[in-house]
Every structure is written in C-alpha cells, then in structure tokens.
Amino acid sequence: MPHRELGNRAIVIGSGFAGLLAGRVLSDYFKQVTIIERDTEPKEPKPRKGVPQGHHIHVLLKAGEQVLTDLFPGITGELLREGATNAVLGKDVRWHLAGNWLPPFEGGITTFFQSRPMLEHVLRSHVSRIENIDIKYGWRGVRYGLSPNGERVESLALRDIETGEESEQKADLILDASGAGTDLLKQLSAFNFPTPRESIVEPDFAYSSGFFEMPVNWQEKWKSILIYPKAPEGTRGGAFVPVEEKKLMVTAAGYCGDYPPTDIEGFLAFLKSLPEPDVFDAVSQANLIGDLHSFKFKKAVRRHFEELRLFPKGLLVMGDAVCRANPFFGQGIAAAALEAQALQRLLQEEVSDGRSDLENLAGRFFKEIAKILDVSWGMAVGEDFKYPGTKGERPGNFAITRWFKDKIMSANDPDVANQFYRVMHFVDKPTKLATPKILYRAFIKR
Ligand SMILES: Cc1cc2nc3c(=O)[nH]c(=O)nc-3n(C[C@H](O)[C@H](O)[C@H](O)COP(=O)(O)OP(=O)(O)OC[C@H]3O[C@@H](n4cnc5c(N)ncnc54)[C@H](O)[C@@H]3O)c2cc1C
Numbered sequence: 187m188p189h190r191e192l193g194n195r196a197i198v199i200g201s202g203f204a205g206l207l208a209g210r211v212l213s214d215y216f217k218q219v220t221i222i223e224r225d226t227e228p229k230e231p232k233p234r235k236g237v238p239q240g241h242h243i244h245v246l247l248k249a250g251e252q253v254l255t256d257l258f259p260g261i262t263g264e265l266l267r268e269g270a271t272n273a274v275l276g277k278d279v280r281w282h283l284a285g286n287w288l289p290p291f292e293g294g295i296t297t298f299f300q301s302r303p304m305l306e307h308v309l310r311s312h313v314s315r316i317e318n319i320d321i322k323y324g325w326r327g328v329r330y331g332l333s334p335n336g337e338r339v340e341s342l343a344l345r346d347i348e349t350g351e352e353s354e355q356k357a358d359l360i361l362d363a364s365g366a367g368t369d370l371l372k373q374l375s376a377f378n379f380p381t382p383r384e385s386i387v388e389p390d391f392a393y394s395s396g397f398f399e400m401p402v403n404w405q406e407k408w409k410s411i412l413i414y415p416k417a418p419e420g421t422r423g424g425a426f427v428p429v430e431e432k433k434l435m436v437t438a439a440g441y442c443g444d445y446p447p448t449d450i451e452g453f454l455a456f457l458k459s460l461p462e463p464d465v466f467d468a469v470s471q472a473n474l475i476g477d478l479h480s481f482k483f484k485k486a487v488r489r490h491f492e493e494l495r496l497f498p499k500g501l502l503v504m505g506d507a508v509c510r511a512n513p514f515f516g517q518g519i520a521a522a523a524l525e526a527q528a529l530q531r532l533l534q535e536e537v538s539d540g541r542s543d544l545e546n547l548a549g550r551f552f553k554e555i556a557k558i559l560d561v562s563w564g565m566a567v568g569e570d571f572k573y574p575g576t577k578g579e580r581p582g583n584f585a586i587t588r589w590f591k592d593k594i595m596s597a598n599d600p601d602v603a604n605q606f607y608r609v610m611h612f613v614d615k616p617t618k619l620a621t622p623k624i625l626y627r628a629f630i631k632r
Contacts, residue, residue: 192216195220196215200327210258221320221322223325227323241395245297249612271299276291283412285596286595288595289600294607360500361502362504379496380494384489384490389483392482393438395478398435399432413460416461436469454470486566502551505525512570532550568587
C-alpha cells in the first residue's frame with residue numbers, strides 16, 4: 187500500500203528508464219511526483235531525439251525484467267501483446283563469444299526481445315496512469331535552488347523548450363535521471379560542493395543498426411544470433427534480435443575505430459566479414475526498413491558518488507547519469523532497474539524506522555548502487571581492456587579475471603554456459619562461476 191508520507195513532492199529529471207522507474211517508486215512515498223522531460227510527449231513507440239541510442243538493439247537482462255515485473259505486475263504479458271518475442275537462452279539464442287559458440291543447454295532463462303522504444307512506451311503508459319504522477323514534456327531542468335543554509339536542494343528551475351519561459355518548482359526530493367549528459371557536476375561545482383571522482387574508459391567503438399522486415403518464409407532456427415569479436419585480433423561483431431511488428435533489429439559493431447558503415451551495401455559487407463556467416467546469412471534474406479543509424483561510443487564514465495563525504499540533502503542521481511558503461515553486454519536498463527529497487531528498499535526503511543527525514547538518504551543510496559555498478563562496470567571494462575588501444579585505468583585484477591573469464595567462455599560445457607548466462611543477466615552473483623562444479627567443468631574436464 188502506498189504510504190506517501192515522506193514528503194509533498196518529488197521531482198525527477200528525465201523520463202528514460204531510470205526516470206520512469208524512479209517515478210514509479212517515488213509515487214508510493216510522496217504525495218505528488220513530477221517527471222520533467224525535455225522531449226515532446228512520444229505518442230508512439232519510435233526512437234526520439236533525447237535518446238539517440240533508441241535506434242539500436244536494447245536487450246533487457248533478466249534481473250531488469252524481474253524488477254519491472256515487481257513494479258508493474260503483468261507487464262510481460264503486455265509486452266507479448268505488443269509484439270515482443272520471448273526466447274529461452276541456450277535454446278533460442280545463439281551466442282558466439284571469445285571465438286566459440288556457447289553450447290546449447292536445457293533449462294535456460296526466458297527473456298523478452300523488443301525494441302527500446304516499445305519497452306519504453308509500455309513503461310511510460312503504465313507510469314502515466316499512476317494518479318499522483320504528472321509528466322511535464324517539453325521542459326528542461328536547468329538549475330537547482332539551494333536552501334538559505336546552503337545544505338539542501340529545495341527547488342528546480344525549469345525552462346520551456348519552445349518559449350524559453352522559466353518556472354521554479356519546489357520539492358522535498360529531486361532525482362536526476364537525465365542520462366549520461368547530466369550537468370550535475372557543473373552545478374555541484376557552482377555550489378562549492380565536491381564533485382565525484384570519475385572513472386573513464388575509452389574503448390572507441392561504434393554501432394550501426396536498422397530495422398529489417400522479417401521475410402514471410404523466415405526459416406531461421408534461432409530467434410536471435412549474436413557474434414561478438416574475439417579480442418584483441420577481432421574488432422567486429424554483429425547481432426539480430428526479433429522485435430515487434432515482425433521486424434528484426436540488426437546491429438553491427440566495431441571496436442578500435444573499425445566503425446560499421448551506414449549504407450546497406452557496406453553494412454552487409456561488414457556482417458559478411460564476421461568470423462561466422464550466421465548473422466549475415468539470416469539478415470541478407472531480409473529487407474532494410476528506413477535508414478541505418480550510427481552511434482559512436484567513445485567514452486564510458488562511472489561517477490563515484492559513493493565516495494563523497496558531502497552532497498546536497500534532498501538530491502539523488504541514478505541511471506546513466508551515474509554510470510554509462512560500454513553497452514555491449516546490454517546492462518544499462520537492468521542496472522537502472524536494480525537502482526530503482528534499491529531506492530524502494532531504502533525509502534521503505536525510512537518509513538518503517540519512522541525517520542521520514544531523508545537526511546542521510548543520498549549517502550546510503552550511493553553505497554547501495556555502487557554494489558550494483560561494481561558488477562556491471564567490472565564486466566564491461568573487462569571486455570574493453572582486452573584491446574590494448576583502450577584508454578583509461580585498467581582494473582588491478584584485469585589479467586587474472588580475463589584469464590578466468592576466457593576459460594569460462596570457452597569451456598564448451600552446457601552447465602557452464604547456463605551459469606555464465608545467469609551471471610551476465612545479474613540473476614546470480616559472479617561468485618557462482620567459482621563453485622567447485624563450474625571450476626571442474628571449465629578448467630579440468632575440457
Ligand atoms: C548504442 C547503445 C546501445 C545500448 N544497448 C543497451 C542494451 O542492449 N540493453 C540495455 O539495458 N542498455 C543498453 N544501453 C544503455 C541504455 O540505453 C541506458 O543505460 C539507459 O537508457 C539509461 O537510462 P537513463 O534513464 O539513465 O538515461 P536515458 O535513457 O539517456 O534518458 C535520459 C532522459 O532524460 C532526458 N533529459 C536529459 N536532460 C534533461 C533535462 N535537463 N531536463 C529534462 N529532461 C532531460 C532525456 O531526453 C531522456 O529522456 C545502450 C546504450 C547505447 C548508447
């Protein structure tokens with residue numbers, strides 16, 4: 187049951203996944219939640235200006251789906267009705283990783299494939315129906331206002347994108363979910379608050395993606411095929427997943443500046459050059475719909491808010507505004523969902539302890555989400571640093587974790603593959619890859 191006793195109003199900046207999920211959680215604890223979005227209201231599930239990555243494959247990891255189901259019961263049924271496809275990992279999905287196909291196995295996790303705009307559309311329509319949430323489209327959050335003692339953020343200045351008109355909105359809590367381009371660090375500096383240390387990794391890779399019409403006589407045995415490059419010699423990858431309206435979303439990816447083209451001939455030639463022909467063979471039967479789009483990913487950034495001793499009261503930040511890792515393992519939505527779940531847990535504790543003052547919320551929240559990001563960031567940068575040209579601070583344990591992961595990925599054992607998928611989907615902790623059974627199968631019985 188909603189408590190709505192932690193404050194009169196919470197404001198969320200941004201209505202991407204982090205913003206929508208945070209809005210849903212906050213609506214149980216605040217009388218009113220306002221979500222501010224600079225884009226105009228998306229009327230249909232199409233890529234939009236504020237999230238250019240919407241043109242590219244977005245997988246939803248299992249742990250993210252589980253949080254979505256908790257927050258929006260029945261959502262997976264709705265996704266299926268909107269045309270999502272469910273697929274059993276190890277049976278319907280084929281993954282070429284570290285130079286080998288992961289072997290098929292029984293009892294794999296079931297996941298859902300759909301386009302990012304469609305997933306966002308379904309979430310948005312749920313959030314829009316929550317009675318104490320209003321979403322203000324076409325407004326940009328531009329400036330925080332501090333309390334007279336300079337300790338608490340207590341208002342946000344908004345600007346109407348069309349007219350330039352400004353309006354000041356008061357709130358008990360403001361949550362920045364404005365994505366990787368957040369200007370929060372500039373604002374913290376302007377208020378003389380310390381800014382978080384940033385871990386920066388520069389892998390220099392790019393996606394080119396497009397929607398393709400699934401042929402009427404589509405015979406493909408696999409619902410999705412993913413071919414990842416074998417680093418460091420291989421720089422090229424490609425994948426297709428089924429999405430709504432009987433379309434395929436196809437992505438080609440290139441590391442170390444080996445960018446995939448955005449003309450159809452060049453794109454297909456790029457897919458044909460992959461170490462295995464399967465993605466090319468499948469996609470070459472299908473027709474491109476519209477244009478191919480490119481996304482250059484130059485820089486992964488993790489901001490260590492958990493290390494800050496001083497942070498404005500009444501302010502939180504989550505999603506890509508805290509951490510944008512290389513999206514190759516498709517972790518961003520699941521990470522945002524797990525962060526929303528952590529927020530829900532902490533707010534519930536505030537209510538149960540009768541504190542309701544939100545005084546130390548930020549410090550506790552940042553420590554919780556750091557645990558989530560340690561896993562996702564670690565996995566992503568572990569791949570990036572396989573390329574010697576990747577710039578940034580290499581994790582101290584890189585050599586040993588790389589050796590370990592390569593053994594796991596190339597074990598060619600169904601149980602190891604199943605466990606690997608479960609860890610990659612955040613369903614199990616990475617330590618599950620170090621049980622005696624998995625170690626025996628990956629390292630001894632080869
Ligand atoms: C090429 C690519 C592929 C990816 N593939 C996957 C994948 O397969 N699976 C996966 O889980 N993740 C994937 N990701 C990551 C995923 O896109 C992000 O992690 C996720 O979108 C983060 O959500 P967010 O809400 O934090 O930020 P965003 O989705 O970026 O949303 C931020 C929102 O804030 C709005 N906004 C920004 N500034 C303001 C402001 N000042 N005022 C008002 N509104 C504002 C924006 O318009 C936008 O709506 C991929 C990313 C990229 C780049």
